[in-house]
Amino acid sequence: MPSRIVAFNLNGRDVEVMVKPLTTLQTVLREHLHLTATKSGCRQGGCGTCTVLVNGEPMLSCLLPVEDIAGQKVVTLEGITPIEGLHPIQQAFFDNYAIQCGYCSPGVIMVIKALLDRNPNPTRQEIMDAIAGNVCRCTGYEPILRAAEDAARRLQSA
Amino acid sequence: MAKLRGTGIAAVNYPTGMNLGGDPSQALIHATTTGTFVISLSSTDLGQGLKTVIAQIGAETLGVPFENVLIDTADTDTGPHCMGTFASRATHRVGNAVIMAAKEARKAMLEVAAEELEVSPDDLDTDGKGNIFVKGSPERKIDITSLALAAHFKYGRTISGRGMYIKPKSPVDPETGKMDPDSTEAHACVVAEVEVDTETGEVTVISLKSAYEVGRQVNPALVHGQIVGGAFMGMSHALYETTAPYYPSPDHAPGSFSEYIIPGPHELPHIESVVLEYPSVNGPYGVKGVGEMTANAPIPAIVNAVSNAIGVRLTEYPITPEKILRALEKSPKVKQLAENRS
Amino acid sequence: MSEVASEVIREMKREFKVVGKSVPRRDGIGHVTGKTVYVDDISFPGMLHLKMVRSPIHHGIIRNVDFSEAEKVPGFVRVLTHRDVPKNIYTILCLIGVGPDEEPVLAVDRVLYKGEPIAAIVAETEEAAMEAVSRVKLDLEELPAVFDVEEALKPDAPILKPWGTNYFIYEGHHCRRVRFGDVEKGFAQADYIIEEVYNTSPIEHAPTETTACVAKPEPDGRYTVYTNTQALFFTMDNTALILQVPFSKLHFVGGTVGGGFGGKVDVITEPIATLAAMKTGRPVKFKYTREEEMRVSSTRSAWRMYFKDGVMKDGRIIARKVISYADSGAYNRHTPYAVTKHAANIAGPYTIPNVYIDAYCVYTNRQPASAMRGFGVTPASFAVECQMDKIAETIGMDPWEIRFINAYRNGDMRPHQKVVEDATLIEVMKAAAELVGHKLPEHLLKMHSWDREKA
Structure with missing residues (x-):
């Protein structure tokens, strides 16, 4: 099947990409647009490292054909990172040592971003529910939960 | 149906490093024209924080601010040899190499400062804030940027150092097994508290409380990160993980995270730890090692706790719900519960 | 007390300025912003992709491998077999005197485990490489397999090693x-x-980042290999030995790993990817799929x-x-x-x-x-x-x-x-x-x- 053009909004900017049918959003981000903050840990929908926001909802970009998000709003970790300094969620992860190897961090941070956008004061249970699809093999999740709680406090007092 | 509670302990040693064929690492340090110190290595950071702790050790020995030390790793053209990051060796081996290199660089730095301040190098010390001063009269000082500029453009001197650490090879005696396979031993004691659901065979780890002794902690937050992350991996090994669920049968080998079962945030137990510091004689500032052992002790602690809960000794891991349900058939505690009910 | 020991004790007692302090991670900003560069984030114009043809059986004789249909896949570039690997049989610890060599980079005439690499296919895209791999026809004769350590030591067990035992020999002893x-x-x-x-x-180690490398030919005739190995020189030296090239031909770059846990010290992707770069003159990426990481690594x-x-x-x-x-x-x-x-x-x-x-x-x-x-x-x-x-x-x-x-x-x-x-x-x-x-x-x-x- 021939390639076609898909247009969508990426991090506040309209973009057009030429793709073969069923090309995933992950492939478009990483290989066509060279935005590599979105990781590729399994391409099976099992690890959560490729999580991005589509219209504010966390989605696994490795399972998402880019045609399906035509005309919609996509936000990646690059899109929430300020030019200088860090987003309050990033700062909370940094300050709480909620990172070790760092490979799961982009996906986890995007999930927490989506959670805090719709629920600014989540319980620990709600944070656990939100990140249940993200594999972190290093930290044991405890610092991630602390960082998410810390991020909620920072955003509320901001 | 009942929930049975149990407690288990495990006390372990863990050796630092290896010696098969010798176990060396090197470091090179040089100062730039403006007093930034670059530590060149070929060592790898797996996420444990090697790049951070090595910069701390380098800054401490040089006597300069942490911010003035850069870690340049890992490139085989520019970084000297390192065996690699494994065997809980990296902080110990690379740290020792960096101390040796930093001492040589510090000596060169003090010699230049001595000429600038017109004193003997022995009369000088560093304040760790970027100055070299005359002992007893701290107002007589030179900052490291001025010093490095002077070294480069006035004296034509390098401020640099070479460091190497090796645990020499110790061949194993094939008859008796006599060997010297490691450098030091770290220790831990973990207490696990569990609850076993007799209906489903599921185990909930309620808490993992531990005491660790790891020599010197270079960075306590990073040590804590290893303890918590290791506790979680140990729990995961004890209860869930296997690539051969019916070992030795090779069937049902998992190929994805949906088939290879690793617990998630909901399974996180209460984790609490204390860290003791009994510095080792041969580690950098007394470092032993903490990377691997944190995943070891929780496994037997949890298995012992489950054995304690159900009254049947378990002798393998992972103890999956299926294995626990089979063990429960032999459990005197379950028998007692059934008799009480009837 | 020795001089060393007394100096150590003096060091122990000193007041520390940086050691013992929970300073922030040096790589933390890169990690939380996604700017840290992992191996899979590296790509080059004209980069090829490598995928392995793997054994579908646990133990068997390779009678024939037919690449004719694979070669027809659009984007197929070339195949590598054991004949292309200069020193195909190796053992990782040979650098420190452990032997004998016993593992093939690519299987020769026999496979000893399910997933063992038989041939490497290099193609313009990852998809084309996978498609070509799926079209390779393997003619294998299945042999009895052994999976239990004690069964393997019984006299009637199939013997897996050329030296005639199913155990490693320690200086003349069987254990x-x-x-x-x-x-x-x-x-x-x-x-x-x-x-x-x-x-x-x-x-399984299950690091979130799978094992990977990119090998790239350089203008000066050398090869730069970007890798997530836990041991840079060890991997480079083994690669040079397997490829029988001077050590100075290789340049390894790494140091940032998305989870290792011991699973990334096997020298498993670098030799074949570097060989592919040599044989094609183009950069080659070899990244394990999650399934390979689980079932083969x-x-x-x-x-x-x-x-x-x-x-x-x-x-x-x-x-x-x-x-x-x-x-x-x-x-x-x-x-x-x-x-x-x-x-x-x-x-x-x-x-x-x-x-x-x-x-x-x-x-x-x-x-x-x-x-x-x-x-x-x-x-x-x-x-x-x-x-x-x-x-x-x-x-x-x-x-x-x-x-x-x-x-x-x-x-x-x-x-x-x-x-x-x-x-x-x-x-x-x-x-x-x-x-x-x-x-x-x-x-x-x-x-x-x-x-x-x-x-």
């Missing part, structure tokens, strides 16, 4: 031996003989350990005999050394005067095992600590007390004839008991690791 004291005499004196068999499972080895302890009524363990079997899978990788490390730690942190250990490194038709966090010590610690509880239960003693009574002290001799010098087991047990609010009796609280209280 790593430890002989300390007189274990039979110890058993004869003991009040109790306590036996148990312990088993552990093969376990090395695991923590499975162990079976037979324990027999002689114990006195007062709780002292006076003799231990252990027969251990490590399931190395089809090849050595790092397991021969894991077995040695295991043998040195099978008494755990306890002083036992009579010890006898036979620890075997056994080959089966399983994906190879290798290093993982804790190495041969993990199974040893597991078995030892479960055994301590069994001993306590059998003789009617508190599980804390049995550990205190047997804890090694500075100056004690361990079974591998190394003197204990950094003991703190008693101290961590006391601290753990305090943490959980467990009251230890006075006679245990009085103990410490630096000498032994008088009887």
Whole structure:
């Protein structure tokens, strides 16, 4: 099947990409647009490292054909990172040592971003529910939960 | 149906490093024209924080601010040899190499400062804030940027150092097994508290409380990160993980995270730890090692706790719900519960 | 006191300015912003992708491999077989004298495990490489396979190694031996003989970033290899040996790894990707899929350990005999050394005067095992600590007390004839008991690791 053009909004900017049918959003981000903050840990929908926001909802970009998000709003970790300094969620992860190897961090941070956008004061249970699809093999999740709680406090007092 | 509670302990040693064929690492340090110190290595950071702790050790020995030390790793053209990051060796081996290199660089730095301040190098010390001063009269000082500029453009001197650490090879005696396979031993004691659901065979780890002794902690937050992350991996090994669920049968080998079962945030137990510091004689500032052992002790602690809960000794891991349900058939505690009910 | 020791003690006592402080991670900003560059984030114009043709069976003879349909796939560039690999048979630890060479980079005429690489296909895209791999026709003759360590040592087991055994040979012995004291005499004196068999499972490292590298030809005739190996020089030197190129031809760059846990010290992607770059003149990426990481990459080895302890009524363990079997899978990788490390730690942190250990490194038709966090010590610690509880239960003693009574002290001799010098087991047990609010009796609280209280 021939390639076609898909247009969508990426991090506040309209973009057009030429793709073969069923090309995933992950492939478009990483290989066509060279935005590599979105990781590729399994391409099976099992690890959560490729999580991005589509219209504010966390989605696994490795399972998402880019045609399906035509005309919609996509936000990646690059899109929430300020030019200088860090987003309050990033700062909370940094300050709480909620990172070790760092490979799961982009996906986890995007999930927490989506959670805090719709629920600014989540319980620990709600944070656990939100990140249940993200594999972190290093930290044991405890610092991630602390960082998410810390991020909620920072955003509320901001 | 009942929930049975149990407690288990495990006390372990863990050796630092290896010696098969010798176990060396090197470091090179040089100062730039403006007093930034670059530590060149070929060592790898797996996420444990090697790049951070090595910069701390380098800054401490040089006597300069942490911010003035850069870690340049890992490139085989520019970084000297390192065996690699494994065997809980990296902080110990690379740290020792960096101390040796930093001492040589510090000596060169003090010699230049001595000429600038017109004193003997022995009369000088560093304040760790970027100055070299005359002992007893701290107002007589030179900052490291001025010093490095002077070294480069006035004296034509390098401020640099070479460091190497090796645990020499110790061949194993094939008859008796006599060997010297490691450098030091770290220790831990973990207490696990569990609850076993007799209906489903599921185990909930309620808490993992531990005491660790790891020599010197270079960075306590990073040590804590290893303890918590290791506790979680140990729990995961004890209860869930296997690539051969019916070992030795090779069937049902998992190929994805949906088939290879690793617990998630909901399974996180209460984790609490204390860290003791009994510095080792041969580690950098007394470092032993903490990377691997944190995943070891929780496994037997949890298995012992489950054995304690159900009254049947378990002798393998992972103890999956299926294995626990089979063990429960032999459990005197379950028998007692059934008799009480009837 | 030696000069070194006294200098060390002076260093211990000094006030630290940076050491001992929880300074922020050096790589933290890169990690939380996603700007840290991992190997898979590296790509170059014209980069090719490599995928492996793998054995679908556990054990068999390769009769024929037909690439004709694969070659027709659009984007197919070339295939590499064992004939293309200059020194195809290797063993990772050859750099430090472990031998003989026994693992092929690409299978020659036989496969020993399901997933063993038979040929590499290089293509313009990852999809094309996978499509071409799926069209390779393998003609294999299946042979009986063995999966259990003890079955593998029986006389009728299929023999997997060219030297005619299914075990690694340690300086002429069929296992790593430890002989300390007189274990039979110890058993004869003991009040109790306590036996148990312990088993552990093969376990996957499951790093979130899979094993990967990119090999790139440079204008000066060298090759730069970007890799997530845990051991840069070790991987580079093995690659040079396998490819029979001067060491100076290679330049390895790494240092940032998305989770290792021992799973990334196998030198498994770099030699073949570098060879592909040499044969095509283009950059080549070889990244494991998650399925390969799970089913093909090395695991923590499975162990079976037979324990027999002689114990006195007062709780002292006076003799231990252990027969251990490590399931190395089809090849050595790092397991021969894991077995040695295991043998040195099978008494755990306890002083036992009579010890006898036979620890075997056994080959089966399983994906190879290798290093993982804790190495041969993990199974040893597991078995030892479960055994301590069994001993306590059998003789009617508190599980804390049995550990205190047997804890090694500075100056004690361990079974591998190394003197204990950094003991703190008693101290961590006391601290753990305090943490959980467990009251230890006075006679245990009085103990410490630096000498032994008088009887």
